[in-house]
Amino acid sequence: MSTRTSVDFIDADRVSVTDRGFTYGDGLFETLRVAGGRVPLWPRHEARLREGCARLRIPLPDMDAILAEVGRLSRDLADGAARVTLSRGEGMRGYAPPASPRPTLVVTVAPLALQAPPYDDGMAIRLCDTRLASQPLLAGMKHLNRLEQVLARAEWNDPAVGEGLMLDMEGNVVCATAANLFAVFAGQMVTPPVDSCGVAGVARAEILAVRDVAQARMNPARLLEADEVFLTSAVRGILPVRVFATRSWQPGPVTRALQAHWRDIGLPLPTGSKESDR
Amino acid sequence: MSTRTSVDFIDADRVSVTDRGFTYGDGLFETLRVAGGRVPLWPRHEARLREGCARLRIPLPDMDAILAEVGRLSRDLADGAARVTLSRGEGMRGYAPPASPRPTLVVTVAPLALQAPPYDDGMAIRLCDTRLASQPLLAGMKHLNRLEQVLARAEWNDPAVGEGLMLDMEGNVVCATAANLFAVFAGQMVTPPVDSCGVAGVARAEILAVRDVAQARMNPARLLEADEVFLTSAVRGILPVRVFATRSWQPGPVTRALQAHWRDIGLPLPTGSKESDR
Structure with a gap:
């Protein structure tokens, strides 16, 4: 298989040009290894993502849903690398964060073959x-x-x-x-x-x-x-x-x-x- | 009119999730004022963008084409604010810049009404x-x-x-x-x-x-x-x-x-x- 990608839990590979991830780098990411359908370090990824959201004041996403999405995209994959990107979402011009941000979640999974x-x-x-x-x-x-x-x-x-x-x-x-x-x-x-x-x-x-x-x-x-x-x-x-x-x-x-x-x-x-x- | 946007000179409003602007904030932008169809400070925007490209080693875009694109999107607009974003373009996983990057250019124009x-x-x-x-x-x-x-x-x-x-x-x-x-x-x-x-x-x-x-x-x-x-x-x-x-x-x-x-x-x-x- 090649790379699989979803945006906000829907198979897709593009985000808005107004997404604050693109305009300001306003967001967080995790890169994780999916081995045999499991993400053994997930609790630590989740903890870091939670802390990052708190520090940047990005609304906390549904962590269980993210892990499930990683699992969905890595089905049938013996070993894989996933990237989970959480941006503050779309915004108007200007640095001021939206009053009610709707974060964007991008999950990408690709096969991994360590040498x-x-x-x-x-x-x-x-x-x-x-x-x-x-x-x-x-x-x-x-x-x-x-x-x-x-x-x-x-x-x-x-x-x-x-x-x-x-x-x-x-x-x-x-x-x-x-x-x-x-x-x-x-x-x-x-x-x-x-x-x-x-x-x-x-x-x-x-x-x-x-x-x-x-x-x-x-x-x-x-x-x-x-x-x-x-x-x-x-x-x-x-x-x-x-x-x-x-x-x-x-x-x-x-x-x-x-x-x-x-x-x-x-x-x-x-x-x-x-x-x-x- | 409302906001007008193009991606690589084509009317569009989305970029790839693999765009390094989104994944790493790997790019530059300019925000400029378009007054009466003109961008009086354009030579200074162009100079800064050129310097930024040199420092980040992003291939230099066609500057005249960018200015023309700002003009196209701001047609019929008395006063406007434009954002020109130039990212290093799409990339694979990892910080290493692609050997032959194809930068992404996003131009957005919106009406401006200074108070x-x-x-x-x-x-x-x-x-x-x-x-x-x-x-x-x-x-x-x-x-x-x-x-x-x-x-x-x-x-x-x-x-x-x-x-x-x-x-x-x-x-x-x-x-x-x-x-x-x-x-x-x-x-x-x-x-x-x-x-x-x-x-x-x-x-x-x-x-x-x-x-x-x-x-x-x-x-x-x-x-x-x-x-x-x-x-x-x-x-x-x-x-x-x-x-x-x-x-x-x-x-x-x-x-x-x-x-x-x-x-x-x-x-x-x-x-x-x-x-x-x-």
Whole structure:
């Protein structure tokens, strides 16, 4: 199958040019993995979407209906990636939100076929020149204002480079363009805080819930001292970092254990014979 | 007439849900005034759009065709406001821009009926709590990532308050939610720089071209010491500020002269008998 899309629960693939998602990026989205007809991380997607709606004052949609719609569009699909976009809906000219907004919900589902090499061996990542502005009012949310990520991702097109790290204006590593970052120092997992910029990823939230993780700022030099480095994404799961700048790593035991955890919660990753628990 | 809209030069009012304007706010826009079939500030809109395309690496559209399209949609319209939106076009999942993007152009025109009171007497403005993040890579552009303005404009709904000033993270006044800011101190016009945040407005550019203006940062306390304060907008023109915080003003001679200049370039404002050059 190819991509399936609905707008406000009706099979369709277009929105109004007056939709505030299009005119101002006024909305939120979630990208989620549908494995074997299930969305194991759904409660965390739902929680983030609820929080985003509260912060942007977008009326809360029917969350159960959204999950059902994802299920409807991913029927017969072994593995898929879904995008749920919730904008504030159509509006008149001007930034003032409508008094009674009617949010627009777009759900898109496409087949997903994760490839083994990055999971087995890790991937090479780079450092982006594009930095993240500090804006606590928007930090953590997966909102539709993503020009910083677009500019950062446009910095390279070498397919051998899987992701790019982004710094904040103070020079601390925050995340990758479309994934969160974890490092392990002497057995202690560390991930940067996302209270000034960056997205509070759903995979990141899962790890924070099941492991002891410190949230601490670190610069690239400190990252190079880590015993393990990996990236996390709701769709792509746990991605070991093999090369960054002057340093290379082999996927380590903490990374392998989290890949196994991903399989245990119903999100198998295409690792070969290298899993720690084989 | 009501609103007229075209998408890629064809009468239509919907865009694909995969349009990167909708998915990431990946694009630019211009809001312009069409008076008597003409767009007097078009060269400045065109210059800003060209610069935005270069900075975001969006292929340059046919500028003459855009102006012609604005003209086509505003036929028979005495006074109108047009919005020109240029997104990077449709895309696949992921932030990476398509190798060969085909930008989407949306033009919308609606009748405009400016009301006299704010031009005659000035308007009351407030200070917003929502601040502007510092991001030099995006500063000055009129891009589609406008959540900060949406949050700021959502702070009030008292129709007696016409605009809200926004500060940068250091506490300097940058602009209003949808207008630039000018102040006059002992005959010297001052406007805040827009190199860290804010939009380089087209009306602002017109004034910088025809008057001696200093670009300097100022905090709200300094603004209260001004002899005149006014806001500028390509659509709304020159708007005197009557009240801000503890201070009130009468529209002054610099403001009145710029309102007259607006009329002289073909953008009449509905001032009554109070213009300085009557």
